[in-house]
């Protein structure tokens with residue numbers, strides 16, 4: 001058993017991490033290297049995984065034991081409104097190609113990285129895995145959420161016909177070092193951190209935030225998420241998708257006040273209540289995660305936020321440009 005609770009399952013395993021230079025993927029790669037796995041990260045410039053020939057060339061050359069599919073083409077709500085067709089096509093085809101290439105390369109298992117955007121749009125509160133198929137995702141993310149869910153069906157069908165082993169993990173909102181801070185693609189935590197850090201640097205008297213602050217969301221620290229993914233890859237075998245989250249709701253107001261305090265910004269917060277709030281509460285039910293992995297995320301929100309603010313402040317120029 002290593003210090004972070006893993007067995008020697010990963011030692012000398014050959015692992016392909018698609019999207020392994022991205023925000024989440026880079027933390028998965030760091031964890032795998034610590035566990036002494038041999039890792040290949042296919043860059044899109046060399047292996048465009050939307051093209052089956054590229055996927056086959058990569059996978060048959062490397063002969064992985066395990067494939068973790070973290071690559072995706074996506075962004076926040078604005079990005080989704082700008083590129084809905086490309087988001088649909090690239091994620092659908094990439095998921096299908098990567099799982100098929102994994103099977104043809106004779107790998108022992110496939111780990112699909114999914115999203116809470118796959119849950120039915122009308123659902124609020126704590127989302128349970130058995131509710132995943134109870135309706136279409138919210139129309140603002142249906143083109144993205146559905147493509148991710150298709151991986152779970154592909155895995156189910158491949159198990160039935162080929163005895164192929166795959167799991168599908170449904171991730172909540174992530175935050176942490178190396179997140180995307182670019183204005184076009186940032187999610188709520190990185191967008192807020194950027195706003196407050198910038199306002200402090202420029203001595204701005206106020207920061208405007210949208211909505212009332214009442215909606216409750218959940219935020220999982222990226223290093224914890226990488227740890228959970230490796231535990232699930234090792235211990236979870238069911239074709240039923242598995243939620244990965246912290247199971248703890250935080251209101252947007254609490255989040256904003258925490259970010260203000262941790263960035264040391266002294267100005268005022270202006271709530272623009274003419275902007276929509278979205279659903280009141282959306283968090284993942286993590287009962288099955290806790291049972292299956294015997295694990296709960298160790299990083300408390302203020303600790304994770306502090307790390308993220310520190311990382312952003314130290315890497316601001318580069319982080320502002322990375323899309």
Ligand SMILES: NC(=O)c1ccc[n+]([C@@H]2O[C@H](COP(=O)([O-])OP(=O)(O)OC[C@H]3O[C@@H](n4cnc5c(N)ncnc54)[C@H](OP(=O)(O)O)[C@@H]3O)[C@@H](O)[C@H]2O)c1
Nearest residue numbers: 019021022023024043044048049070071072115171173174
């Ligand atoms: N971040 C979150 O809050 C969150 C929440 C829920 C689920 N997720 C899921 O977690 C996964 C990782 O998200 P992330 O935020 O880490 O993404 P990210 O930082 O945007 O990274 C995406 C990666 O995908 C790769 N990629 C995109 N198109 C590709 C293609 N055609 N061929 C090969 N590689 C391609 C990119 O590689 P190159 O640099 O080589 O182009 C990039 O490294 C995604 O599946 C996402 O749906 C994320």
